Amino acid sequence: MTDARTQRQGLRSLVGRLPPLRRRALPPLDQLRRSVDGIIARWPDAVRRPDDRDREKLARDMLIRTRTWSWQDITTQRVISAAVAVFDPERRERPDLAPVRDFYMSEIGTCEPGAFLDGMLGIYVDSFTPGAEHTRRLAIALARRKTDLGGRHLKLTRALPGLFHPREAPGQLAQVMLDADDAYDELKSIGMPTPHVSGLAQAAQKTFLERLAPELAGADARTKLFNWLTPENGPTLQNGAGPAVEALLSAWRERTPPDDLRNELAEQIIAAWNDPRLHSGGIWSGFNPELRAILLRWLTHQDMKFFCNMVTATQDSHMWPPRRDFWLELFEDGMIEEAWVAFGSQAREYARNHLVRNGMTDMDRRFGRQLDRGGGTSLLIMRIGNKIVVDGCHSYKTHIFRDSDSKAPELYKLTYHCDSIMRASTKSKSHSAIRHWQQWVLQNV
Incomplete structure (x- = not known):
């Protein structure tokens, strides 16, 4: 009995001298998860x-x-x-x-x-x-x-x-897209390696747009939409993008966005899906005519502002401000239906450095080129009713053609020659007397 008690006491003494047991913690799994995600990203499908x-x-x-x-x-x-x-x-x-x-x-x-x-x-x-x-x-x-x-x-x-x-699946996926800041990256992260190609994502886009549309006048919703349409880490959506651009323009049916926003949206749209004035295919085939007209009006205003701002900055003449105000007033009155700019080489460089700052604009396709007179003259070509009106910077006269005239310059060409237009014109007027010039324009358009 005594021996047993002595053994128990000795055992307790030995256990007391042992180092304390430590519970081993599992290492963090973040690196393992990143490795798995990396493998799936490299071989996604x-x-x-x-x-x-x-x-x-x-x-x-x-x-x-x-x-x-x-x-x-x-x-x-x-x-x-x-x-x-x-x-x-x-x-x-x-x-x-x-x-x-x-x-x-x-x-x-x-x-x-x-x-x-x-x-x-x-x-x-x-x-x-x-x-x-x-x-x-x-x-x-x-x-x-x-x-x-x-x-x-x-x-x-x-x-x-x-x-x-x-x-149920399209609606659930649409909600995932709405909840994410970047729907394209989110869909990739949950196992859809090519979201734009996926039929399920295309089906979800309809609901995604319907729920997003009422908010597209706001910056957050627009960012969410463009993150899906033109993702930073993926291709621009082409097939099915038309309804999305229509939804964006629909937000501005009853009001006009501020100039900076209007210019930004117009440049984003044409950078991704081409200028509808130059291209009739792609998303512009079957595009809602009323909504297309909104974009065309934005582009007309933008091109006129580009031209006017360039001349204002580069031409020191007391006769220019009233000319500028006259053209812009005609636009606001709805008389100028279309406009296109052909920059000379000097003005083109100014436009690249000062007017177009978003990095998306392809100058070679966004504007025409004026090639005569060493590129020193730029042109503003406008459609007013059944007339084509050409105005130019510096001392270039205003020329008016009937749109049925075979010699009338066409809008949206990539190259123009201001001297050829001048020689073809039978109706022109200098700006030497602004009031008489304005009356002449109004009488002839």
Whole structure:
């Protein structure tokens, strides 16, 4: 008994002399998460998008293989690339490819977790079309395998609980876009490597615009919109950008933005989607005429201001201010419908350094060039009713043509020759007597 008590006391004494136990903490996981995100960013997508010219061949090859059940010499990557073709807008409803679509649905249900299953989720997201049969079938098939999807899709399925409910998914994604400062980067971060290409994002954009539209007169909403349309870390949205630009211009139907904002918006729009006065394709094909007219009026005002500001800064003449005020008054009265500037070389350099400061303007396309007289003369070409009116800086006379006159200069050309215009003109007036000159202009337009 005594021996047992002595042993217990000795054991307690020994334990008391042992260093205290320390609980080891797990190291921070931030670096590990960054490494994983870096790998996904570098290799973001298992789906290789085939060139348009190769898609029919891929689809036909898959049709033959499903009919003969021949799978020699084919990789999972090729099968997924063929799915891009089979589910693209040109082929997703073709009756002859129905067996191939059935094959993909069957494989989604029976395949092992891995590259094929993950790739088909990418096909679903990219080919997503509201109300389409292929979208409904892919959603059903993938929903049954949701727990088998790879880790790279975890963020996407968490961000969109209704991902496999085609009626809910676009609205949920639109809310994600609205909640983010930069929707493009946010969509990339949750597992959509090419947001502008994604059919699901295109479907979400409609709701995104509808909810953002009432706020687009405000700076925060405009920034949010442009972060989506023209992302810093991605390409400018082209397909589907028209409704977004229409929504932006709609905010100014009943009022005119301040000059600085008007100029900024006009330059952002034409830098991204070209000048509608020079290009009729792209987003300008089918663009709302009323909203297009708002932008054209902004550009007309802007070009007139560019011309007037340049002359004001570079020409010291008491006769210029009343000329400037006269043209601007005609514009405000709605008489000047269109205007285009052809800068001489000297004025062009001044405009580049002092008038255009946002870094987006391509001077070679934004304005015309005036090439005569060593580039010392700049021109303002205007449409007033059925007349083309040309005014110039310094001592250049004002010339008026009927717009039906074959010798009348066309608006929106890239090069002009002021001496050729002068020789072609049969109706001109100097500015030597401003009051008489103003009366002459009003009588002849």
